[in-house]
Amino acid sequence: MQADNALLNINNLTLHYYTKNLEISAVDDVSIYVEKGKVLGIAGESGSGKSTLAKAIFKILPSSAKILKGEIIFDGKNILDMDEKTFSKEIRWKRISYIPQVSMNSLDPVYKIKYQLLETIFVHEDISRAEALERIEKLITSVGLPLEILNKYPHELSGGQKQRVMIAMALLLNPDLVIADEPTTALDVIIQAQIISLLKNIQQEKKLSMVFITHDLSLLAQVSDMIAIMYAGRIVEFGSVEDIYYNPKHPYTKLLLKSVPNIKDRKRKLESIPGEVPDLANPPKGCRFHPRCPLAQDICRKENPSPIRVGPNHYVSCFMVGEGNA
Ligand SMILES: Nc1ncnc2c1ncn2[C@@H]1O[C@H](COP(=O)(O)OP(=O)(O)OP(=O)(O)O)[C@@H](O)[C@H]1O
Numbered sequence: 440m441q442a443d444n445a446l447l448n449i450n451n452l453t454l455h456y457y458t459k460n461l462e463i464s465a466v467d468d469v470s471i472y473v474e475k476g477k478v479l480g481i482a483g484e485s486g487s488g489k490s491t492l493a494k495a496i497f498k499i500l501p502s503s504a505k506i507l508k509g510e511i512i513f514d515g516k517n518i519l520d521m522d523e524k525t526f527s528k529e530i531r532w533k534r535i536s537y538i539p540q541v542s543m544n545s546l547d548p549v550y551k552i553k554y555q556l557l558e559t560i561f562v563h564e565d566i567s568r569a570e571a572l573e574r575i576e577k578l579i580t581s582v583g584l585p586l587e588i589l590n591k592y593p594h595e596l597s598g599g600q601k602q603r604v605m606i607a608m609a610l611l612l613n614p615d616l617v618i619a620d621e622p623t624t625a626l627d628v629i630i631q632a633q634i635i636s637l638l639k640n641i642q643q644e645k646k647l648s649m650v651f652i653t654h655d656l657s658l659l660a661q662v663s664d665m666i667a668i669m670y671a672g673r674i675v676e677f678g679s680v681e682d683i684y685y686n687p688k689h690p691y692t693k694l695l696l697k698s699v700p701n702i703k704d705r706k707r708k709l710e711s712i713p714g715e716v717p718d719l720a721n722p723p724k725g726c727r728f729h730p731r732c733p734l735a736q737d738i739c740r741k742e743n744p745s746p747i748r749v750g751p752n753h754y755v756s757c758f759m760v761g762e763g764n765a
Pocket residue numbers: 456457458463465483484485486487488489490491492501503654719
């Protein structure tokens with residue numbers, strides 16, 4: 440699965456967490472790509488491995504995570520082969536940046552915002568303080584914040600303001616790829632809408648590539664060009680926004696769409712997906728969705744379906760696709 444214009448290619452990535460007594464299969468044989476200047480949205484229920492995937496791309500996985508297989512090719516180089524020193528000097532923040540979940544409290548509580556932003560610039564660039572400050576002030580204004588916040592401590596800011604600071608931080612060194620990991624979860628709906636439209640405007644203006652992670656499928660239609668649907672550590676469907684919304688093929692994607700409110704069709708009854716997300720310390724054999732799948736057959740209980748190409752950029756991992764069912 441490759442695109443001519445891809446900036447990021449993840450190929451067959453498989454990683455496990457090792458805890459005291461458990462081996463958790465958090466990401467299994469994942470292959471996806473992000474094209475230059477495009478947004479890849481990744482959706483899936485809680486615990487499906489979305490954040491783990493984001494952390495793998497930014498190389499901030501905890502030491503309990505081990506990559507067992509696969510590659511993450513960024514601009515032609517496998518970043519998994521890069522040592523930490525090279526990655527932090529050449530790639531992290533400079534070429535790939537990261538907007539974490541609001542709850543991650545990524546700002547240092549003891550420093551004013553200005554110093555945290557200055558520090559990020561000075562670690563990577565040899566420019567004067569005046570030049571750095573000028574860039575910071577421009578960015579803070581462009582993310583809709585007043586300049587006064589530069590002299591404040593993180594605890595003096597609201598959740599929405601902190602997230603705007605994180606967006607400014609992510610753009611500080613002009614990266615090519617931004618990974619946004621549930622950037623608006625925990626914010627109220629109005630602030631959430633403002634942050635999403637800010638991110639989308641910046642992405643288009645700067646022609647950024649972006650990975651946008653959420654469990655909220657209705658958000659993804661607004662921001663994405665391509666969408667990957669993740670289930671229990673695997674990508675079950677990958678395609679353009681139109682493919683996923685108007686021509687979904689995987690039974691899980693179809694059920695997930697039915698569980699999302701639709702503004703145009705308020706009368707439609709929302710359906711919840713029966714059953715539970717599997718325990719990744721002991722995932723089901725075969726297709727991991729088979730215990731909840733209305734179409735499951737014997738083969739689904741035994742074998743793991745590989746992605747099948749069903750359109751120019753549309754892939755589905757399901758044995759029942761092409762069987763007249765999906
Ligand atoms: N540090 C860790 N140690 C052990 N297991 C972990 C760790 N982090 C995540 N996991 C497990 O890996 C699996 C994938 O988790 P992950 O957080 O990547 O999913 P997610 O889709 O991002 O969920 P959410 O939307 O709730 O953030 C889960 O089973 C989770 O319990």
